[in-house]
Amino acid sequence: MVVLSKVFPNTYRDSVLLMKMASLVRGMEGVINGEVMLATEPNKDILSKTQLLTEEVKQARNNDLVICVLAENAETAERAIQEAEEMVLRGTVDEHTKQSARSMNSAFAMLPDANLALLSIPGLHVRKEAMKALKKGLNVMIFSDNVPLEHEIEIKRMAAERELLAMGPDCGTAIINGIALGFANKVRRGPIGLVGASGTGLQEVSVLLHHLGTGISHALGTGSSDVSDQVGGIAMIQGIKLLQADPATQIITVVSKPAAPRTMKRVLDQLKQCTKLVIANFLGEYRECLQKDNVIFTVTLEETALKAAEKVSQGVQGKAFSIAAPERSGQEAARLADGQKYIRGLFSGGTLATEACIVMRDMMPAISANISLSGITRLADSKKSQGHCIVDLGADEFTTGKPHPMLEPEMRKERLLEEAQDPEVAVVLMDFVLGYGSHPDPVRATLPFIRMARQRARERGYYLPVIGSVCGTDEDPQNRSAQISLLEEQGIVVLPSNADAARFAAMIALRS
Numbered sequence: 356m357v358v359l360s361k362v363f364p365n366t367y368r369d370s371v372l373l374m375k376m377a378s379l380v381r382g383m384e385g386v387i388n389g390e391v392m393l394a395t396e397p398n399k400d401i402l403s404k405t406q407l408l409t410e411e412v413k414q415a416r417n418n419d420l421v422i423c424v425l426a427e428n429a430e431t432a433e434r435a436i437q438e439a440e441e442m443v444l445r446g447t448v449d450e451h452t453k454q455s456a457r458s459m460n461s462a463f464a465m466l467p468d469a470n471l472a473l474l475s476i477p478g479l480h481v482r483k484e485a486m487k488a489l490k491k492g493l494n495v496m497i498f499s500d501n502v503p504l505e506h507e508i509e510i511k512r513m514a515a516e517r518e519l520l521a522m523g524p525d526c527g528t529a530i531i532n533g534i535a536l537g538f539a540n541k542v543r544r545g546p547i548g549l550v551g552a553s554g555t556g557l558q559e560v561s562v563l564l565h566h567l568g569t570g571i572s573h574a575l576g577t578g579s580s581d582v583s584d585q586v587g588g589i590a591m592i593q594g595i596k597l598l599q600a601d602p603a604t605q606i607i608t609v610v611s612k613p614a615a616p617r618t619m620k621r622v623l624d625q626l627k628q629c630t631k632l633v634i635a636n637f638l639g640e641y642r643e644c645l646q647k648d649n650v651i652f653t654v655t656l657e658e659t660a661l662k663a664a665e666k667v668s669q670g671v672q673g674k675a676f677s678i679a680a681p682e683r684s685g686q687e688a689a690r691l692a693d694g695q696k697y698i699r700g701l702f703s704g705g706t707l708a709t710e711a712c713i714v715m716r717d718m719m720p721a722i723s724a725n726i727s728l729s730g731i732t733r734l735a736d737s738k739k740s741q742g743h744c745i746v747d748l749g750a751d752e753f754t755t756g757k758p759h760p761m762l763e764p765e766m767r768k769e770r771l772l773e774e775a776q777d778p779e780v781a782v783v784l785m786d787f788v789l790g791y792g793s794h795p796d797p798v799r800a801t802l803p804f805i806r807m808a809r810q811r812a813r814e815r816g817y818y819l820p821v822i823g824s825v826c827g828t829d830e831d832p833q834n835r836s837a838q839i840s841l842l843e844e845q846g847i848v849v850l851p852s853n854a855d856a857a858r859f860a861a862m863i864a865l866r867s
Contacts, residue, residue, distance in 0.1 A: 356387060358425050359432040360409040361440060362394070366420040368443065369475045370499075371792060373420075374758035376442045378765075383438065385431035386424060391439055393477065394419045401755060417477070459487045473536060474523075475499055481524060482506040489513050489521070497523030497578070498537055504585055507578070511589040520593050523578040527792075528554035530561065530574040537576075538761065540790035541830035545570025547663050548601060550594035551610035552577045555704030555788060556638070556656055558826055559853055560610055563660035565828050566851065569667050572603040582614035582622070592625045599629050608663050609635040610656065612709070626650050634663045638709050639728045642717075656710050657854035683848065684862040687782070690818040691863070695781040698864045699774045700724075700745035700857075701767050703760035704826065707786045707853045708747040714857040718865070719743050725750055740774065743864070745784075761793045764800040775808035775819055782820045783808070784860040786853055787842075789827025789835060798825075798838040802845060820863055821847045824856040 368376075373391045380389035390407055392398045394415035402408040407423035415421055422439045426432035456462035459472070472488035474481055478501030488495050495514070502524035514521035522529055529536040533544050540558055542565040549571055551557045557574045564571060575597070577590035591611065598604045607629060614622055614637065626633045626649075633650045636659040641652045644662070653659040698715070702708035709726050716722055716730040724745040725737035734741065737752050748760045748767055760766035767785070774780050787797050794800060805821055812819035823842055827835040839849045850856035 356425060356427060357429045357432045358407060358409055358423065359429070359436050360407075360412050360421055360423045361436050362411055362415045363420040363422075363443060364416075365418050366443070367393070367418065367476065368420060371475075371762065374762050376439060378758050378763045379442065380422070380424060380435055380439050383431075383435050385427045386435050387427065388425040389435060389439070390421075390423050391443070392421060393417065394421045395477075459484050463491055470494060471496060471531065473498060478502040478524065482510060485510045485521065486513065489517060489519055492517070492519070494520045495522065496526055496529055496536055496576070497521065498526060499523070500525040504580065507580065508586055508589075511581075511586065511593075515589055515593050518593075520575065520597060521590055522576045522594075523590075525580070526554075526576040526578045528557045528574065529576045530557075530571065532573065535791045538788075538790060538792040539574070540565075540827055541832075542828055543570030544572070546572060546603065546605035546667055547608055548572045548598035548604035548606070549574040549608045549610065550577065550591060550598060551575070552579050552582050552591065552612060552614075553610050553638070553706040555826070556610040556636075556706035556710075558704070558788065558790060559656045559707060559710070560608065560636075560660050560663075562826050562828055563657060563852060564664055567660060567664040567668075569664050572601060573598065577611075579612065582611055582618050584615035584617045586618070588614060588618040588622045591622055595622075595625050595629065599631060605631065606663050606666055607631050607633045608659060609633065609637075610659065610706075611637055612706075613637045613640040623650070632666055634659055634666070638706065639713055655713055655854045656706070657852045684859055684867070687820045687848065688863045688866045690820070691781055691866075692778070692817045694778055695817060696864060697740075697777075697779050698743045698745075698782050698784060698860050699740055699777075699780050700784040700860075701770055701774070702745065702747050702784075702786050703749055703764075703767070704786050704788050704853075705747040705749050707788075707824075707826065708745050710853055711784065711857040712745050714854050715743070715745075715861050718858070718861045725752070738770075740777070746770065761788050761797075764794055764797050765804070767801065768804040771804050771808045772811065775811045776815075778815060778817060780819065781864045782822055782860045784856060785821065785823045786856075787823060787825045787827075787838060789825065789831040789833040789838065791832065793833070796833060796838075798833075798841045802841065805845065805847070822856050822860045822863070823847055823849050824851070824853045825849060826853065 376391040424435045471494045473496045475498040481502045511521045527537045542561045575594040581590045598607045636653045722743045723732045
């Protein structure tokens with residue numbers, strides 16, 4: 356085996372682009388492992404643990420971009436380095452962009468009427484550039500992570516003082532005036548405004564509203580740390596104020612993990628001041644739907660979308676999207692062996708994994724997960740399943756130094772094959788997240804692993820049901836209907852919502 360590297364001094368590329376480059380490198384014939392990343396100390400530590408750290412890279416600085424390849428032989432490694440280098444150089448100017456700017460000031464000169472700046476730069480540089488944008492009167496969306504908390508607080512306080520919105524850091528999803536930013540879907544415009552500290556939560560609710568025949572005015576992300584007591588929900592409160600003042604928004608919808616105590620009070624006080632109806636989902640905070648004053652608190656993302664659509668149109672009825680007849684779950688359950696009893700959820704969307712836990716915690720005897728939620732046992736080791744188990748494969752313990760499973764479906768391969776080896780597994784539950792930023796064809800990329808897993812189960816003498824949901828629309832680049840057809844052709848049951856897929860999986864495991 357041979358390890359080769361190349362260093363590009365003072366070179367920056369968007370983190371999502373780097374992960375896609377690394378994925379392509381790893382997919383080259385003869386390549387055992389590869390990374391394309393900035394030479395920060397944490398990244399050097401990752402490279403060291405994966406046998407990719409060379410003396411050349413050890414000497415690289417934080418602002419240098421590095422390519423590292425572990426291959427079967429020198430010729431393969433050199434070819435991979437050359438192809439990766441071409442990708443880095445092509446990434447200097449996006450092929451769809453007619454103009455490019457090398458600084459914030461030159462960008463301002465090109466687009467003097469802009470009202471939003473999207474930052475995807477190393478975390479330590481965010482404060483400086485965000486302040487520049489705010490002083491120019493621009494709202495900011497900060498896609499970057501690893502921003503010091505004190506910088507986030509300073510940025511958000513300045514934004515609030517200027518009546519601007521600072522989304523993020525680590526804000527992966529937003530839709531502003533119909534324009535998708537980060538990981539988001541192509542959904543219908545409509546009267547429902549969303550604000551949330553949850554990327555895939557915003558995606559699922561906006562997509563379900565689209566399927567219900569309505570749409571959204573805006574979807575404003577805040578970043579997950581916004582609802583901590585240190586930050587105090589500054590962005591969430593500012594987002595609520597903006598939606599309250601927006602004439603295109605009739606109903607305000609909040610999607611968030613439970614806020615810290617003082618922040619929760621601040622957010623609820625702000626919601627009570629709204630003259631518009633509010634649908635609020637603080638994932639896991641409430642066990643049943645209830646209304647207090649002008650705020651309806653919901654339990655699942657599915658229920659959030661249903662309530663919002665119902666209040667807009669007065670024409671949506673029912674408690675679920677389910678179109679699968681109960682007989683189908685019975686048919687799947689009838690094919691199970693006596694010892695098969697456990698659900699294993701392998702999720703790319705963290706909020707979707709949380710929703711699955713919320714749905715199933717009152718249906719199943721006990722559930723373990725690598726998320727923190729009342730009524731759910733925290734896994735001692737996220738990489739080892741036990742009993743009924745829901746795993747967010749996009750969590751930090753799986754993605755450090757590796758692409759997120761929404762970008763690279765192969766991330767689920769190893770775990771899927773492990774579950775297929777366990778004769779006590781009754782059903783595998785999976786999500787497929789479409790939209791801008793996600794893998795261009797996630798189902799087709801995942802199906803070989805599903806087929807392999809089910810074949811291993813057959814060889815061991817049992818049947819392995821796979822249940823899925825597809826978060827997306829037919830207007831997304833991947834086309835939801837086409838993705839569903841690919842799954843159904845392989846005998847995989849696809850449900851219309853993530854919550855419904857979780858219910859259906861539980862029905863199979865419970866033989867109900």
